[in-house]
Amino acid sequence: MKTVSFDTLVIGGGASGMAAALAVAEEGWKVAIVEREESLGGILHQCIHNGFGLHYFKEELSGPEYAERFSEMVESSNISVYLNMTIMDIVKEGDGLTAFGLSMDPGMVRFKVRTVVFANGCRERNRGNIGIPGTRPSGVFTAGLAQRLVNLEGLVPGKECVIVGSGDIGLIMARRMSWIGAHVKAVVEIQPNPAGLTRNIVQCLNDFDIPLYLSHVVGNIKGKDRVEGVDVIPLENGIQQRDKMFSIDCDTLLLAVGLVPDNELARKIGVALNQETGGPVVDSTLMTGIEGVFACGNLLHVHDLVDFVTEESFRCGTFVSGFLKGKRPEKQYKTNPGKNVKYIVPNHYERIRENRFYMRTLIVKNNALLSVKVKGTEIYSKKLRHIQPSEMIQFSLTEEDFKLIKEEGPMEVSIE
Amino acid sequence: MKENIFDVAIIGGGVAGAAIARKLSSYDCTVSLLEKECDVSFGVSKANSGIIHGGFHHGPGYLKSRLEVQGNRMFDQLEEELHFPFKRCGIVVAAFSEEEMKTVQQLYRNGEANKIVGLELCNRARILELEPKLNRDVVGGLYAPAGGIIEPYRFVFSLVESAVKNGVQLRTEFEVVTAERTNGYYDIRSSTGDKILSKWVINAAGLFADRVSAVFKAEEFRIIPRKGEEFLLGRNCSSRPNHVIFPVPGAVSKGILVIPTVEGTTMIGPTAREQESKDDFSTTEENLNQVFSSARRLIPSLSQREIITSFAGLRPALKSGDFYIGISGKRPNFVQVAGIQSPGLTAVPAIAEYVKDLLKKDGLVLTEKIDYDPAIPDQPRIRYADNNEIDSLVKKNPAFGRVVCRCESVSEAEIVAAVRNGHTTLDGVKFYTRAQMGKCQGGFCTDRIVKIISRETGMDIVSITKRGRGTYLARNKIGDFEVKDENSIV
Numbered sequence: 059m060k061t062v063s064f065d066t067l068v069i070g071g072g073a074s075g076m077a078a079a080l081a082v083a084e085e086g087w088k089v090a091i092v093e094r095e096e097s098l099g100g101i102l103h104q105c106i107h108n109g110f111g112l113h114y115f116k117e118e119l120s121g122p123e124y125a126e127r128f129s130e131m132v133e134s135s136n137i138s139v140y141l142n143m144t145i146m147d148i149v150k151e152g153d154g155l156t157a158f159g160l161s162m163d164p165g166m167v168r169f170k171v172r173t174v175v176f177a178n179g180c181r182e183r184n185r186g187n188i189g190i191p192g193t194r195p196s197g198v199f200t201a202g203l204a205q206r207l208v209n210l211e212g213l214v215p216g217k218e219c220v221i222v223g224s225g226d227i228g229l230i231m232a233r234r235m236s237w238i239g240a241h242v243k244a245v246v247e248i249q250p251n252p253a254g255l256t257r258n259i260v261q262c263l264n265d266f267d268i269p270l271y272l273s274h275v276v277g278n279i280k281g282k283d284r285v286e287g288v289d290v291i292p293l294e295n296g297i298q299q300r301d302k303m304f305s306i307d308c309d310t311l312l313l314a315v316g317l318v319p320d321n322e323l324a325r326k327i328g329v330a331l332n333q334e335t336g337g338p339v340v341d342s343t344l345m346t347g348i349e350g351v352f353a354c355g356n357l358l359h360v361h362d363l364v365d366f367v368t369e370e371s372f373r374c375g376t377f378v379s380g381f382l383k384g385k386r387p388e389k390q391y392k393t394n395p396g397k398n399v400k401y402i403v404p405n406h407y408e409r410i411r412e413n414r415f416y417m418r419t420l421i422v423k424n425n426a427l428l429s430v431k432v433k434g435t436e437i438y439s440k441k442l443r444h445i446q447p448s449e450m451i452q453f454s455l456t457e458e459d460f461k462l463i464k465e466e467g468p469m470e471v472s473i474e
Numbered sequence: 475m476k477e478n479i480f481d482v483a484i485i486g487g488g489v490a491g492a493a494i495a496r497k498l499s500s501y502d503c504t505v506s507l508l509e510k511e512c513d514v515s516f517g518v519s520k521a522n523s524g525i526i527h528g529g530f531h532h533g534p535g536y537l538k539s540r541l542e543v544q545g546n547r548m549f550d551q552l553e554e555e556l557h558f559p560f561k562r563c564g565i566v567v568a569a570f571s572e573e574e575m576k577t578v579q580q581l582y583r584n585g586e587a588n589k590i591v592g593l594e595l596c597n598r599a600r601i602l603e604l605e606p607k608l609n610r611d612v613v614g615g616l617y618a619p620a621g622g623i624i625e626p627y628r629f630v631f632s633l634v635e636s637a638v639k640n641g642v643q644l645r646t647e648f649e650v651v652t653a654e655r656t657n658g659y660y661d662i663r664s665s666t667g668d669k670i671l672s673k674w675v676i677n678a679a680g681l682f683a684d685r686v687s688a689v690f691k692a693e694e695f696r697i698i699p700r701k702g703e704e705f706l707l708g709r710n711c712s713s714r715p716n717h718v719i720f721p722v723p724g725a726v727s728k729g730i731l732v733i734p735t736v737e738g739t740t741m742i743g744p745t746a747r748e749q750e751s752k753d754d755f756s757t758t759e760e761n762l763n764q765v766f767s768s769a770r771r772l773i774p775s776l777s778q779r780e781i782i783t784s785f786a787g788l789r790p791a792l793k794s795g796d797f798y799i800g801i802s803g804k805r806p807n808f809v810q811v812a813g814i815q816s817p818g819l820t821a822v823p824a825i826a827e828y829v830k831d832l833l834k835k836d837g838l839v840l841t842e843k844i845d846y847d848p849a850i851p852d853q854p855r856i857r858y859a860d861n862n863e864i865d866s867l868v869k870k871n872p873a874f875g876r877v878v879c880r881c882e883s884v885s886e887a888e889i890v891a892a893v894r895n896g897h898t899t900l901d902g903v904k905f906y907t908r909a910q911m912g913k914c915q916g917g918f919c920t921d922r923i924v925k926i927i928s929r930e931t932g933m934d935i936v937s938i939t940k941r942g943r944g945t946y947l948a949r950n951k952i953g954d955f956e957v958k959d960e961n962s963i964v
Contacts, residue, residue, distance in 0.1 A: 144880065146864075146877075146883070160864060160877060161868075161876070162872035163872060165864075165869055165872075166864050184782075184915045186783035187782070189762060193756045194755060196947060203916070207921060208952070212952045213947075213951055214948055215947070217949055283944030284945060322880075
């Protein structure tokens with residue numbers, strides 16, 4: 059078995075992995091990216107719509123264009139890229155870590171490394187996860203799989219389509235299916251509000267006269283061989299109104315019902331996971347509970363824009379480089395989600411430098427107020443024009459902010 | 475046309491038909507195995523719970539218990555020859571009251587009468603020692619160490635592979651619709667007009683055994699479909715038990731079980747509800763809740779959050795509750811193998827012997843083949859191999875180095891082996907390899923598998939299906955238009 063040594067192994071060559079690797083390599087460390095697919099870019103390849111890069115490049119790019127900008131940067135760096143390779147296992151050995159990557163050529167490769175960055179993204183929730191009863195015909199796809207069949211394989215999955223979930227992926231696929239000649243008969247959303255961006259509601263549904271059923275669920279799938287229809291049930295105060303159930307005939311059902319960090323490998327080596335995000339619990343430097351193992355991007359928590367994935371992953375790479383130089387965090391305190399907050403990442407902070415936080419709220423509200431308190435004393439507050447669970451909220455706290463108060467301890471973030 | 479004339483035609487490529495086909499393949503006779511679906515095991519067998527039963531549910535008065543006990547003992551040798559996933563993990567029956575303990579004592583007596591070795595009546599401490607995740611309210615139970623678990627579809631695939639290797643001709647998508655007897659042969663026609671001639675016929679048609687019997691004008695009986703819904707929890711499920719956990723059985727079925735599958739997932743179910751329809755495999759929310767509340771009575775920590783999928787199967791039950799295996803009294807050279815429901819999977823190796831003996835007794839001359847080879851090659855699978863073994867597999871065949879299904883660690887070489895063994899649908903590949911069976915349920919690998927099937931078979935991607943007729947994956951390619959009428963393209 060071939061053995062190679064690196065300072066850092068980055069697992070996953072999508073937006074997150076590339077940014078993390080670039081930041082580590084910039085500081086002169088020896089870095090490897092291991093990517094399962096035949097090219098760098100990850101899920102961006104199948105996202106041929108635009109809207110990527112507005113924050114980072116200040117221009118509007120398609121997914122593949124965004125990926126290409128980064129893969130060009132990786133190519134002109136001295137990062138070693140292993141394509142068509144899957145990391146099968148990681149073990150702790152002495153001071154470092156040993157990972158095993160499998161590829162057709164040269165077979166199994168042993169990576170002896172000092173640090174590992176998990177940047178292998180997320181996967182889609184599927185029918186089993188949300189438990190839609192009924193028959194099990196062909197024609198039920200997760201939206202991402204359908205997107206891959208359409209955009210990468212050039213296939214038409216079906217002609218009459220119902221989509222579950224009004225998040226951006228569901229909306230984008232509603233438009234995409236319409237463009238390839240399918241009739242999208244409904245988008246069904248369990249929540250009383252659309253989950254996706256307003257611009258996507260307008261451009262992907264309204265422009266194509268696709269009805270959006272808010273506070274509705276698909277309660278049954280029908281059809282023996284191929285999907286023949288679905289039963290849609292309205293919700294009132296969260297309770298299914300079965301007497302008001304109606305059927306929609308269709309041959310295809312797309313499920314855009316959320317993403318979850320793909321953390322099987324992280325879990326296998328004993329990384330503790332956060333129940334709310336599904337990603338690893340990390341300290342103020344995005345390091346997991348295992349020394350030298352870091353996490354960023356959609357593996358850490360599911361982001362809504364790739365630009366934020368890039369930002370977070372660059373930062374993660376900088377922390378990895380610091381770790382390699384022997385830097386360890388100063389005294390750390392917990393960050394706790396308070397009222398109306400679903401989660402906040404990272405799960406710890408330090409008082410002596412800038413900390414950047416990503417969080418999600420549980421509520422929909424206009425003119426909300428974000429408040430950060432340490433032991434009951436407010437250290438920071440911010441007015442938010444509009445908040446909803448599907449949109450990530452971010453803020454930073456600097457050393458100066460912490461100097462304003464004497465209290466030291468866990469920080470609680472709440473929204474009113 | 476000579477290749478269409480057989481000594482024996484077996485109708486039904488489920489586990490019973492497959493086991494009989496393999497048994498007969500060791501003799502000098504020509505055998506055809508007819509399956510109406512596009513792959514074997516796609517009927518009743520694929521949704522089987524996969525339990526190798528412990529021989530205590532019924533006393534020796536039933537044919538099914540005698541065959542169960544014999545069948546159970548044959549699995550070690552079968553595994554050696556056929557390499558399907560099998561583990562004697564043992565069975566635990568958990569009792570929650572003194573009343574239930576009385577039934578457990580009856581089960582113990584059944585087992586004793588069936589001469590089961592190793593059966594153990596357990597007190598509370600012993601049962602909790604065996605199975606620490608059990609509900610603490612348990613008062614005692616039964617332990618059957620010879621019970622076990624297998625992957626039912628893999629078992630069928632292996633049986634058929636072995637049978638075909640020894641000369642059995644497999645015909646899929648052959649749905650028998652008519653049969654006439656002339657000149658000592660049954661002339662059997664399929665729904666698509668195919669035809670074979672056979673001296674003997676074995677009706678192992680599972681759910682449709684009653685219909686097949688009617689086609690041959692043999693005995694009248696009715697197969698009553700009894701639905702079982704099952705729920706599958708992912709790998710690393712913290713509630714996974716060490717043994718198959720049974721409740722104390724009720725009158726109709728063996729109850730809701732918690733099954734640690736051979737491949738590392740955890741399954742709970744099945745329900746048991748009779749229905750009219752033979753093609754309604756739907757699941758319902760009510761039954762999900764029922765299954766979970768029953769299963770949680772056994773292992774309270776089971777969580778619905780860990781469900782990765784659910785499915786339903788239909789048991790081909792007869793009113794008698796027993797197997798119906800015998801030479802037809804109405805038609806010559808016709809053997810009924812019907813009502814093979816639980817413990818059918820356990821019993822099939824013995825059923826195959828039993829049917830072979832019936833055929834012999836009824837005049838079929840069976841001479842052992844000199845060149846019969848019971849073993850099939852063991853297909854390497856990277857999830858069973860350590861890193862060094864995988865490395866040497868890749869050196870021999872690079873396709874072992876490409877991971878197609880990440881959830882279940884399935885390599886391209888394994889997908890190719892499935893396709894080359896005739897499993898050319900998405901479900902066929904799934905049951906042979908486990909690709910699409912894990913946490914993402916095919917979200918990441920479906921497109922990769924479709925491309926491999928297409929490359930290996932030359933089939934166009936749009937003609938690849940989930941499980942045969944009507945179950946297409948994609949309607950057409952972008953840019954292919956259907957002309958509906960002269961003025962419009964759709």
